[in-house]
Amino acid sequence: MTRDSFSTEVMCLMIAQGLKQAEVAERLGVTRGAVVARMKREGLEWPARRRSGTAQAFKAAKPRRPSAEDDAASLAATGGRYTALCDWARARGLSHTQALQRWHRLRLPALVRRP
Structure with missing residues (x-):
């Protein structure tokens, strides 16, 4: 197909x-990729689709983020x-990997498990 089909x-x-x-x-x-490419080329954005209540339910179910002190203490508890x-x-x-990097930033010694 041509560019302007x-x-x-x-x-x-x-x-x-x-x-x-x-x-x-x-x-x-045309393909879906052709539609997306045309949207990008013309500088258009696809309108956001609204879902009935699922986004609010997801936000309500999101767990509380622990504070930095709680994170450090619980990370140290992993050993x-x-x-x-x-x-x-x-x-x-x-x-x-991110958890391991944070563990190393705390500069804690690894706990050796002895049988």
């Missing part, structure tokens, strides 16, 4: 109707062990 005005009308990118692309006979660090990181939405 569909009209930007027609695409904007479909967007105003509330169609999804895939639906617009299907109706115009630097892999599984404990993984659990600590997962609870805070971090990767294991």
Whole structure:
């Protein structure tokens, strides 16, 4: 297909109707990537879709973020062990590597588990 195989005005009308990118692309006979590329090239933004109450429910269910002192204390309590660090990181939405970096910033000695 050529670069201008569909009209930007027609695409904007479909967007105003509330169609999804895939639906617009299907109706115009192009790929979804072509629609996205045209939007970027023309400097247009896709309108945000509203979901009925799910965003508010998600925000309400978000856990409380511990303070820096709580973080340091709970991080020290892991003893630097892999599984404990993984659990600590997962609870805070971090990767294991980020947890390990924070552990090293505290300059705590690793606890050796003796059988």
